[in-house]
Amino acid sequence: MSERKSQARGERPDYGVDAPDVVRRFLMVGSVAIVLQFAAPSLLALVPVSYAQILQGTARSLGWMGYGFVATACLMLWGSRVGKLRLRDRVLDALPWRGDERVLDVGCGRGLMTAGAAQRVPNGQVVGIDVWRREDQARNGPDAARRNLRIEGVAARAEVRTADMRRLPFDAASFDAVVSSWALHHLAGSDERLQALHEIDRVLKPGGRVALIDIRHGRAYAAWLRERGYAQVRVSGPNFLFLVPTLTVTAQKR
Ligand SMILES: C[S@@+](CC[C@H](N)C(=O)[O-])C[C@H]1O[C@@H](n2cnc3c(N)ncnc32)[C@H](O)[C@@H]1O
Structure with a gap:
């Protein structure tokens, strides 16, 4: 297709995502950690009372870790899609x-x-x-x-x-x-x-x-x-x- 045609069709360049496997892993691990944090309250009834506090603490840490991972993945996506074009x-x-x-x-x-x-x-x-x-x-x-x-x-x-x-x-x-x-x-x-x-x-x-x-x-x-x-x-x-x-x-x- 000619350059003029692709511009007329409004095609946009796509410079891809850097380190796609790393981004995918951060998103997956982060999402699982967040889901586990939300699932924790329903598991409380299943564990002995003495473990409940430990479970709650672990769920909170998992949640923070999850949000951190998802935020990192989003930053990397923004870097690939926006940040690197500006720096270039x-x-x-x-x-x-x-x-x-x-x-x-x-x-x-x-x-x-x-x-x-x-x-x-x-x-x-x-x-x-x-x-x-x-x-x-x-x-x-x-x-x-x-x-x-x-x-x-x-x-x-x-x-x-x-x-x-x-x-x-x-x-x-x-x-x-x-x-x-x-x-x-x-x-x-x-x-x-x-x-x-x-x-x-x-x-x-x-x-x-x-x-x-x-x-x-x-x-x-x-x-x-x-x-x-x-x-x-x-x-x-x-x-x-x-x-x-x-x-x-x-x-x-x-
Ligand atoms: C993260 S990408 C960056 C691509 C591009 N410069 C950009 O900023 O969008 C790194 C690139 O380096 C290339 N690369 C890695 N080792 C290389 C080598 N030995 N010779 C040439 N290119 C290589 C990879 O294939 C990949 O396309």
Whole structure:
């Protein structure tokens, strides 16, 4: 379907839900705990009086735990559906675009940063790469990303490819900017994350910009970029849209 048709039909991009299994587990465990809290009074008659107090206390704690779990799941859903789009726009708006850059999105998933970057480079080109792990993002896949790029009206200058961020299939110094959101932390070992950083550095042109949005390892990315001689290495304050703090690291290659 053409971009014009999908816009006319009012189709909306769908950037999915991050860590869908974690969200599902929080919702399930939380709901069961809340149900048990409400069921507790009817169980009181069945237990000896000496146990009733313990049962009431346990039910109250379960209830609190349940509400906490459900609230966490709701926050994660809000983060995926609303919070990350806002943060993406803030981060990309802060980069100095010329409009003709070649941009790489590492671990693009359903194309959140790919589409955002493509909207800022009307005369440029954006490539998103991913290995499409479904446990990292709901209904992840190249077709979902391509659908979003079409709906956003940027399919002519944005594409997605299957590739591992530890072995990028691109020439050295072939991108003006490399962006990535909530992707690098999925590499379990620090050696693997270093490998991905080396690859990002390799494909970035001198003077090129990097913007990495991620949980857990932001300060380590910044330290590595500084060691590597990058200029203007900045780490944002924490954003709690997924509860675990998200940091954004931006820098310029010399
Ligand atoms: C939480 S999703 C984030 C996707 C997208 N950047 C976003 O913000 O919506 C993490 C993505 O990293 C991808 N990923 C994990 N390991 C990868 C690897 N070794 N190489 C490329 N992509 C990877 C997953 O498949 C997933 O699409």
